[in-house]
Amino acid sequence: MTELSASILSADLLNLERDIGTAIRSGVNWVHLDVMDGHFVPNLTMGIPFGDAIKKKFGVNIESHMMVDNPDMYLDKYCSFSKLVTIHYEAPVQTSRVLKEIERRGSMPGLSINPKTSVSSIEALLPAVKYVLVMTVEPGFSGQSMIEEAAQKIPLLAEYRKTMKLDFLIGVDGGIKKDNISRIAALGPDIIVSASAIFSGNIEENVKSLESCMRENGNGQRNH
Ligand code: DX5
Ligand code: ZN
Numbered sequence: 001m002t003e004l005s006a007s008i009l010s011a012d013l014l015n016l017e018r019d020i021g022t023a024i025r026s027g028v029n030w031v032h033l034d035v036m037d038g039h040f041v042p043n044l045t046m047g048i049p050f051g052d053a054i055k056k057k058f059g060v061n062i063e064s065h066m067m068v069d070n071p072d073m074y075l076d077k078y079c080s081f082s083k084l085v086t087i088h089y090e091a092p093v094q095t096s097r098v099l100k101e102i103e104r105r106g107s108m109p110g111l112s113i114n115p116k117t118s119v120s121s122i123e124a125l126l127p128a129v130k131y132v133l134v135m136t137v138e139p140g141f142s143g144q145s146m147i148e149e150a151a152q153k154i155p156l157l158a159e160y161r162k163t164m165k166l167d168f169l170i171g172v173d174g175g176i177k178k179d180n181i182s183r184i185a186a187l188g189p190d191i192i193v194s195a196s197a198i199f200s201g202n203i204e205e206n207v208k209s210l211e212s213c214m215r216e217n218g219n220g221q222r223n224h
Contacts, residue, residue: 002185002214004207005030005063005171007195008054009045009142016050020058023198026207030061032173032193033082034142037068040091041140048077055081063131063191065112065173066091067139072098079105086110086133086171089122099128112173114139115150119157129168132157134189137174142195146175154187178206178213185214 006028011019020031033051038044051062063084071087075098078085085107087098099109110131111122115138122132134153137144157170171191176184184192192214198206 002189003030003191004028004198004210004214005032005191005193006198006207007032007034007065007142007173007193008050008199009034010195010199012199016054017057019199019203020054020060022203023207024058024060026204027211028060028198028207030063030191031058032195033062033064034195035064035066035068035078036140037070040069040088041067043140048074051078051081063110063171065133065193069093072101075101075105079107082107084108084110084131086112086131088112088114088139089117089125090114096125096128099125103128103130108169110171112139113153115147119153119160123160126160126164126166126168131169131171131191133171133173133193135174136172136176136184139174144175146177146180148180151184151187154184154189158188178209181210182213182216185216 006023034045035047036043036045061083062081064078064082066087085102089111102109108130111129112133114135136146136150154170169190172189173193176192176194177197
């Protein structure tokens with residue numbers, strides 16, 4: 001069944017505890033931590049102290065989305081509080097080595113691809129990952145419009161998963177809102193990440209309506 005993951009990039013930073021608590025009480029099982037270094041992407045965000053504090057307070061599943069040039073720096077720390085650590089295929093590092101480093105530290109290794117990166121370019125890395133995160137916006141900011149074509153990589157990845165007899169999760173991140181989540185869920189992702197659609201306005205109502213749109217017409221069931 002597809003799960004919702006709350007990207008706290010759009011949460012009220014001065015009321016982070018309240019906002020994350022509300023999202024979790026409303027049924028969200030994952031917190032998505034967008035880590036940006038001001039170089040891989042043109043924005044700077046949160047890092048280790050945020051992840052540590054969230055894990056200690058809520059014990060929730062954390063996925064760290066590393067939009068940084070050096071995702072292997074501080075891996076011990078990120079792996080200590082993250083169930084999933086996702087690095088970018090486009091980062092200037094040897095991704096296969098970093099994926100192994102993540103797994104060795106006990107977190108699930110994830111690989112994210114930007115909208116312009118094809119699924120075929122990561123084919124050789126698929127046996128080494130437990131998660132593929134499909135970006136449906138250029139990484140850097142929340143609140144952008146979804147690039148619809150990029151979402152077609154979700155069923156394509158599900159095909160690869162089946163053909164290659166692998167078992168990674170598929171996530172999708174960027175521009176997901178009430179008006180497109182049903183369509184995206186129908187493509188079969190395991191995790192749908194959302195920031196602005198969860199944290200703008202009434203968080204509880206947002207989570208409930210995103211969840212219900214996600215399950216419309218029986219969507220949100222993993223089909224493979
Ligand atoms: C973008 C981040 C996303 C972002 C999603 O670089 O990776 O996780 O927070 O924001 P929305 O859901 O508002 O597009
Ligand atoms: Zn993200």
